[in-house]
Amino acid sequence: MGILEKIQEIEHEISRTQKNKATEYHLGLLKAKLAKYRQQLLEPQTKGGSSKGDGFDVMKSGDARVAMVGFPSVGKSTLLSSITTTQSETAAYEFTTLTCIPGVIEYEGASIQLLDLPGIIEGAAQGKGRGRQVIAVAKTADLILMILDSVKGEEQKAALERELESVGIRVNKKRPLIYLKQKKIGGVKFTHTVPLTHCNEKLVMTVLHEYKIFNADVVFRDDCTVDELIDVIQGNRVYISCLYVYNKIDQISIQEMDRLARQKHSIVISCEMKLNLDYMKEKIWEYLALIRVFTKKPGSAPDLGPSDGIILRRGATVEHACHALHRSIASQFRYAIVWGTSTKFSPQRVGLHHRLDHEDVIQIVKK
Structure with missing residues (x-):
C-alpha cells in the first residue's frame, strides 16, 4: 500500500471514529x-536542487515577503498588476500564471516583495498541479494573502486552509x-504548569512512543x-500571519459584503473597480x-523624506537600529537621543x- 492510500485510510478512520x-x-x-x-510524502520533493521547478527560485528581497495563494482565476495576477509596477499575465480562464512572479509594493x-503564485488546486499537498512548489514558496513568506472569490469564498477558504495545514503551515496561530x-x-x-483539558500523561506517552x-x-x-x-x-511547522482577501465584491450584495468584511483577519476588495486597495496595503x-x-x-x-528611514520589526530596539545602519555602530555605541512616542519626554x-x-x-x- 502506497503512502497516499495509507493517508486516505487513516483520514477515513479518523472521520468515522x-x-x-x-x-x-x-x-x-x-x-x-x-x-x-504526510511528512514522508513531502520529503522526497524537498531533496535535490531541481524540485522547485522553473520560475520558483525567487530570491528573497526587500524588507518583507508576502505570498498570494488562491485557486485559479480569483484575481491574483490582476491584484499584482494593480498594486505593483509588475505586469502579471491575466485572462478569463484558469491557470494563466504558471510560474512564481515577483512584484514590489x-x-x-518599505519595499515589500509580493509573489504571485500559480493557483492552488485541491490535492496540492499530494502533488497535484504545482501545489507542492507553491506551498514551498509560501513557507518562506512573512505574510500570506489568501485571495478568495467573494461568491464562493467560504468553500475556497476551507479548502486552502486544509491544504496549508496538511503541509505544516499554520495560519494566524501561535507556536504551542x-x-x-x-x-x-x-x-x-x-509536567504541566496549567490544568489540561485536551491531553493527559497517557495520551502524551502514546504519541511520543x-x-x-x-x-x-x-x-x-x-x-x-x-x-x-x-x-x-x-x-518543521511554520507559523505565518494570514489575511483573507475577498475579491470581486462587485458581484455580491452589500449585505454579503458587510458580513465578509466583519470576519476576523478579512478584507474585501475589487481589483476590477480598484476598490479598497489602499486599505489592503495598510x-x-x-x-x-x-x-x-x-x-x-x-x-x-532629521532625514524625513519619503525614501528615508530604516525599516525594522515592531518591538525593535536601538541595538537593532544600529545593526541596520552598520554592523560596527553597536560596538562603538555610547548613547542615543530619541524623539517620538516611545519616550516619556522628547528628546x-x-x-x-x-x-x-x-x-x-x-x-x-x-564613543
Missing part, C-alpha cells in the same frame, strides 16, 4: 501516524507553549491539544508588524535596549 474519552488515545495515535505519513518607505527535549536515558518526564521517543523532558505551559504536541515533535503593513525609524545627524535636521537619552516606535527619530552618539 466518534470522539470521546474511550477513543482519545486511539485518535491521538492515528493523528501521529497521519502526520508522519512601496509603502511607508510546549517544551520538549530529548535525552539519552531517564525515560519520559511529563509512536515517534520512538522514550527518553525526554516534556513541559506543557498551556492547555495544548494532541495536534499541537505533534507539531512540536515534528519541529492591513499588509499592520500584519507584517513593521515600523519606520528616521535618523538624525548631530547638528542637522530623551536612551540605551541600546530601548524599544522604538513607528516614526521615531533617533540620533546615535558614538
Whole structure:
C-alpha cells in the first residue's frame, strides 16, 4: 500500500471514529501516524536542487515577503498588476500564471516583495498541479494573502486552509507553549504548569512512543491539544500571519459584503473597480508588524523624506537600529537621543535596549 492510500485510510478512520474519552488515545495515535505519513510524502520533493521547478527560485528581497495563494482565476495576477509596477499575465480562464512572479509594493518607505503564485488546486499537498512548489514558496513568506472569490469564498477558504495545514503551515496561530527535549536515558518526564483539558500523561506517552521517543523532558505551559504536541515533535511547522482577501465584491450584495468584511483577519476588495486597495496595503503593513525609524545627524535636521528611514520589526530596539545602519555602530555605541512616542519626554537619552516606535527619530552618539 502506497503512502497516499495509507493517508486516505487513516483520514477515513479518523472521520468515522466518534470522539470521546474511550477513543482519545486511539485518535491521538492515528493523528501521529497521519502526520508522519504526510511528512514522508513531502520529503522526497524537498531533496535535490531541481524540485522547485522553473520560475520558483525567487530570491528573497526587500524588507518583507508576502505570498498570494488562491485557486485559479480569483484575481491574483490582476491584484499584482494593480498594486505593483509588475505586469502579471491575466485572462478569463484558469491557470494563466504558471510560474512564481515577483512584484514590489512601496509603502511607508518599505519595499515589500509580493509573489504571485500559480493557483492552488485541491490535492496540492499530494502533488497535484504545482501545489507542492507553491506551498514551498509560501513557507518562506512573512505574510500570506489568501485571495478568495467573494461568491464562493467560504468553500475556497476551507479548502486552502486544509491544504496549508496538511503541509505544516499554520495560519494566524501561535507556536504551542510546549517544551520538549530529548535525552539519552531517564525515560519520559511529563509536567504541566496549567490544568489540561485536551491531553493527559497517557495520551502524551502514546504519541511520543509512536515517534520512538522514550527518553525526554516534556513541559506543557498551556492547555495544548494532541495536534499541537505533534507539531512540536515534528519541529518543521511554520507559523505565518494570514489575511483573507475577498475579491470581486462587485458581484455580491452589500449585505454579503458587510458580513465578509466583519470576519476576523478579512478584507474585501475589487481589483476590477480598484476598490479598497489602499486599505489592503495598510492591513499588509499592520500584519507584517513593521515600523519606520528616521535618523538624525548631530547638528542637522532629521532625514524625513519619503525614501528615508530604516525599516525594522515592531518591538525593535536601538541595538537593532544600529545593526541596520552598520554592523560596527553597536560596538562603538555610547548613547542615543530619541524623539517620538516611545519616550516619556522628547528628546530623551536612551540605551541600546530601548524599544522604538513607528516614526521615531533617533540620533546615535558614538564613543
